[in-house]
Amino acid sequence: MPQLTVGELARRFGLETHVLRHWEDAGLLQPARDASGYRRYGPDDVTRVAVILRNKAAGMTLEQVGVLLDGGAANRHEVLEAHLRDLAERAESIERSREMTEHALRCRAHDITACPRFAGFVADVVEGATFEGDGWHRRHPHD
Incomplete structure (x- = not known):
């Protein structure tokens, strides 16, 4: 799978780009950056977005999703x-x-x-x- 831009990833999931940026600010996504500093999302990021969406639809808060995705979270x-x-x-x-x-x-x-x-x-x-x-x-x- 090629690296996706923030716009491409947003379109893939029917999201606005600011949502992905917000999730990044919340620590849920950590996209790579290219030489120009633009976000590049790979297969692992696509999976993380799918996990976030599935669990938000099931009622999880972003904080709970963060704990789900952080295998080292104390609680x-x-x-x-x-x-x-x-x-x-x-x-x-x-x-x-x-x-x-x-x-x-x-x-x-x-x-x-x-x-x-x-x-x-x-x-x-x-x-x-x-x-x-x-x-x-x-x-x-x-x-």
Whole structure:
């Protein structure tokens, strides 16, 4: 694979060039420089961009992605374990939403929210679960 310019790499992934520069400033990318000082991206950089995009789409912050890509990060396992827990919670939430949507498609009720089975899909939220940045949490009764 030939070395790519910042513009070529950005186009390959449908990004603006400033995004790649920002990721470089954040320490996620370290492109080589040619004799004129221009950035040149190789196959490893292409893979790193793909890793960043995949994990950002899955809810990782750039800081978490940085830890993922830094094999020597002191808190690497803790950050990655926390992300796995977050993914599991998101997957559960997505599955509940899928089930609720499938039920809504099959249900003949005019007002879907009056359907007891449909309401069961959101009972945890009605009973006090709240969504925060790291997933669903139960409110304490004394809150």
